[in-house]
Amino acid sequence: MKNISKEDYLSVIFKNLNYDGEIKPNIIAAKLSISNAAVTDMLKKLAKDGFVVYKRYKGIQLTEEGESYARNMVRRHRIWEVFLNQVVGMPWDKVHDEANRLEHSSSDDLIDRLEVMLDYPEYDPHGDPIPSKEGKLPKIKKHRPLSELKENETSTVIRVNDFDESFLKYISKIGIKLKEKITVKERRTFDKSMEILINGKPWNISNKLAQNIFVEMK
Amino acid sequence: MKNISKEDYLSVIFKNLNYDGEIKPNIIAAKLSISNAAVTDMLKKLAKDGFVVYKRYKGIQLTEEGESYARNMVRRHRIWEVFLNQVVGMPWDKVHDEANRLEHSSSDDLIDRLEVMLDYPEYDPHGDPIPSKEGKLPKIKKHRPLSELKENETSTVIRVNDFDESFLKYISKIGIKLKEKITVKERRTFDKSMEILINGKPWNISNKLAQNIFVEMK
DNA sequence: TTAAATTATTAAGCATACTTAAATTAAAAT
DNA sequence: ATTTTAATTTAAGTATGCTTAATAATTTAA
Ligand SMILES: [Mn+2]
Ligand SMILES: [Mn+2]
Ligand SMILES: [Mn+2]
Ligand SMILES: [Mn+2]
Numbered sequence A, B: 001m002k003n004i005s006k007e008d009y010l011s012v013i014f015k016n017l018n019y020d021g022e023i024k025p026n027i028i029a030a031k032l033s034i035s036n037a038a039v040t041d042m043l044k045k046l047a048k049d050g051f052v053v054y055k056r057y058k059g060i061q062l063t064e065e066g067e068s069y070a071r072n073m074v075r076r077h078r079i080w081e082v083f084l085n086q087v088v089g090m091p092w093d094k095v096h097d098e099a100n101r102l103e104h105s106s107s108d109d110l111i112d113r114l115e116v117m118l119d120y121p122e123y124d125p126h127g128d129p130i131p132s133k134e135g136k137l138p139k140i141k142k143h144r145p146l147s148e149l150k151e152n153e154t155s156t157v158i159r160v161n162d163f164d165e166s167f168l169k170y171i172s173k174i175g176i177k178l179k180e181k182i183t184v185k186e187r188r189t190f191d192k193s194m195e196i197l198i199n200g201k202p203w204n205i206s207n208k209l210a211q212n213i214f215v216e217m218k
Numbered sequence C: 001t002t003a004a005a006t007t008a009t010t011a012a013g014c015a016t017a018c019t020t021a022a023a024t025t026a027a028a029a030t
Numbered sequence D: 001a002t003t004t005t006a007a008t009t010t011a012a013g014t015a016t017g018c019t020t021a022a023t024a025a026t027t028t029a030a
Helices: A004-015 A025-032 A036-048 A064-087 A095-102 A108-117 A165-173 A207-211 B004-015 B025-032 B036-048 B064-087 B095-102 B108-117 B165-173 B207-211
Strands: A143-145 A154-160 A181-187 A194-198 A201-205 A213-216 B143-145 B154-160 B181-187 B194-198 B201-205 B213-216
Touching (some): A004 A025, A004 A036, A004 A064, A025 A036, A064 A095, A064 A108, A165 A207, A194 A207, A207 A213, B004 B025, B004 B036, B004 B064, B025 B036, B064 B095, B064 B108, B165 B207, B194 B207, B207 B213
Antiparallel strands (some): A154 A181, B143 B213, B154 B181, B154 B213, B181 B194, B194 B201
């Protein structure tokens, strides 16, 4: 293939399939910030290429080929993120955007070399699992958004959403990182904001922030 | 800018300017393997963008902005090559193609980080000089193609053309690398092929091969 | 210095990946 | 069950970066 747009469509589809393995066009459009019409267009092409199953007005599915292509894109993305973070020393709030471009520009050979250098990492800097060359995903602990914790519950951060630089920058600043313990001290019904304890220090965070941080579900 | 095509045009123009700082469209077309018509088209766009000076039927020049953009592209390319070769362990015959894609997909910040990691390298794996962030090129020794050496002359390889994988693979195989000494034992007028000595071993090489290897001019 | 060859430009057309607007279908609300 | 809203598709159009064919200008050779 080798087509940045198509690769981005496949990644978005793969990462947003529902429990039936389907996705609706408007979700794709929203994630890619393009019109629904453009998505319809592209879905027809992807179907002709054999990457998706497309029937008008029905949920979109990935074919086996589409899924494996998409999974490989996710692999590329996350291996780049680990590499940029661990080897190049780029902060975790910068690696996602950089990887979003590099993922389309590297040979499988390069990705494999990076993986070896990194000694086969299983998770990216934000806690997302990295598919192996064979397409297998490592197990990831059950988790839920921090926003769902009850008052006085404590849990451990195991994943954060990685697509917004300023979000990551801010949570780093207040001491949130992977494996960090967080306690919810107070939940406010009015705006769902909460007071949390990190390293003994109290912070007020919005519901939207809490929705993008994921903690262990024991 | 951020446009792969335009970046490639600027690189090719920069690397192929004649001594008057000009280049003709057909050279660009040949280097990019596209039609002359496409080049005329794009030159108009690049002129409108302020990157080149374009007057119908005249030699093309880079503006100051165009030159600095192009120089930075060359910098990106060569830093990637060094990184891939030295850090990732990719052989020198593979790094050019990989860098040709990565050069368009990396932030200046990433390039600068790679440069620091590599401790400000001055030459790429093929002996080409790397422009500094400020656009300065390190001095490179005077050199000439191996094909111009006289019989029984010996000289040191300081640069090789990097755009053909099989060429690089072959010359590696027969022991040619940077800083290697080569002696010309015999030159044949018929096809300009020559017998050379590398590490005491004799090899027959074609004129075309010899034209792509550059040795010190003392 | 004229003719021939080469190079450059224009013109028309194509594929890709978008857009907005209008029409159609499906889903949700009453 | 009907209406309203939302999602999807179709249609028409745009910008980009190419193509080939025809034309024009320049360069080279005779
Ligand atoms: Mn990411
Ligand atoms: Mn990530
Ligand atoms: Mn190169
Ligand atoms: Mn090189």
